[in-house]
Amino acid sequence: MLLLVIRTAILYAVTMVSMRAMGKRQIGQLQPFELVVILIISEMATIGVQNNGTPLLNSLLPIITITVLQIAIALINLKSEKFRLLVCGRPSFVIRGGEILEEQMRRLRLNTNDLLEQLRAKGYFNVAEVEYALMETNGQLSVMPRADKRPVQPADLQMQPEHETPAVTLIIDGKIQRQHLQNLGHSEEWLQKKLAKHSISSAKQVFFMSIDFQGDVFCQLKAKEANKPGQAAGSPPPFREGAKFAPTASGQGCTQKEH
Numbered sequence: 001m002l003l004l005v006i007r008t009a010i011l012y013a014v015t016m017v018s019m020r021a022m023g024k025r026q027i028g029q030l031q032p033f034e035l036v037v038i039l040i041i042s043e044m045a046t047i048g049v050q051n052n053g054t055p056l057l058n059s060l061l062p063i064i065t066i067t068v069l070q071i072a073i074a075l076i077n078l079k080s081e082k083f084r085l086l087v088c089g090r091p092s093f094v095i096r097g098g099e100i101l102e103e104q105m106r107r108l109r110l111n112t113n114d115l116l117e118q119l120r121a122k123g124y125f126n127v128a129e130v131e132y133a134l135m136e137t138n139g140q141l142s143v144m145p146r147a148d149k150r151p152v153q154p155a156d157l158q159m160q161p162e163h164e165t166p167a168v169t170l171i172i173d174g175k176i177q178r179q180h181l182q183n184l185g186h187s188e189e190w191l192q193k194k195l196a197k198h199s200i201s202s203a204k205q206v207f208f209m210s211i212d213f214q215g216d217v218f219c220q221l222k223a224k225e226a227n228k229p230g231q232a233a234g235s236p237p238p239f240r241e242g243a244k245f246a247p248t249a250s251g252q253g254c255t256q257k258e259h
Contacts, residue, residue, distance in 0.1 A: 004049070007056055011045045014060055018067040022074070033087060037070050088137045095133035098146065108135060119143065164213055171209040174222070184211070 018041055022034070041063050048059030077084045094105055094115060105115065116127065118141040124130055132144040154161050168180045170191060181191060191203070194217070200206065209219040 004052060007052070008049050010056065011048045011059060011063075014063055015041060015045045018063055021067055022070050033073070034070070037066055041066055091137060091142075092135045093132065094135050094141075095127070095130050098128070098131055100127070110135065115141075167210045167212040167218070169208070169210045170217075171203050171206045171219075173207060174204040176203050 019038070022037070044059050044062045044066075048054065048056055073087065077087065092104055092108060094101055094108070094110065100112075100115070105111070115133070119125075119127060119130065119133065122141065122143045124143060124145065129145050129149040130143055131146045134142045134144075136142055168184060169177050170180060171177065176188060176191065178188070181188065195201070195203065195206070198219070200219075200221070203209075205221055207220045207222045209217065211217050
């Protein structure tokens with residue numbers, strides 16, 4: 001029994017390292033040959049777990065070999081366009097200029113129902129709204145709507161919106177994100193003062209806190225901290241200095257304009 005646990009742990013660790021070494025991809029983004037590699041590695045690991053009489057090396061060597069080959073193929077893909085076309089293929093239009101390309105769909109073995117399903121998944125329930133649809137090499141459908149059906153862009157209104165950056169997390173489940181604070185040029189003392197303004201004595205009381213590029217702070221206390229004795233259930237903690245409350249669905253969040 002102990003031997004089985006050890007073999008399983010070793011194969012699990014090797015498999016995880018192999019998957020990590022091959023890069024980050026979602027299942028829907030895998031190329032066909034990448035999916036085959038994952039299936040083979042999984043099978044090799046399963047054989048090593050099920051057959052205690054088989055030397056562990058018989059499973060480890062194929063997994064390591066396939067991983068090395070996969071990394072080599074990925075590196076060649078980066079360098080050679082011809083090799084990339086050979087292994088991955090090329091994208092194909094299934095709708096061009098608003099016209100469904102029947103011959104192309106037949107070549108891809110894509111039926112109309114599958115096409116309509118993928119269009120609906122992209123938010124297009126009427127094929128007449130689509131100008132171009134491109135079947136990518138990983139099987140995903142990229143869609144370009146007709147010009148009169150696409151969402152309005154700021155450029156259409158001759159607007160020049162301010163450059164935006166993603167909101168940065170400051171606290172997650174009571175834990176201060178020190179690296180994020182450092183990247184923003186703030187210290188933990190700055191954060192503690194910010195919390196103190198809202199009568200929050202410790203970061204451990206905060207479930208989530210972030211700040212966006214405009215300096216707007218979003219904070220939400222942990223539920224057990226928000227519902228203190230004598231305080232109305234679900235009410236936000238008290239704030240001062242003209243902070244504007246914007247309760248979340250649970251009534252335990254707040255937003256405040258950074259000064």
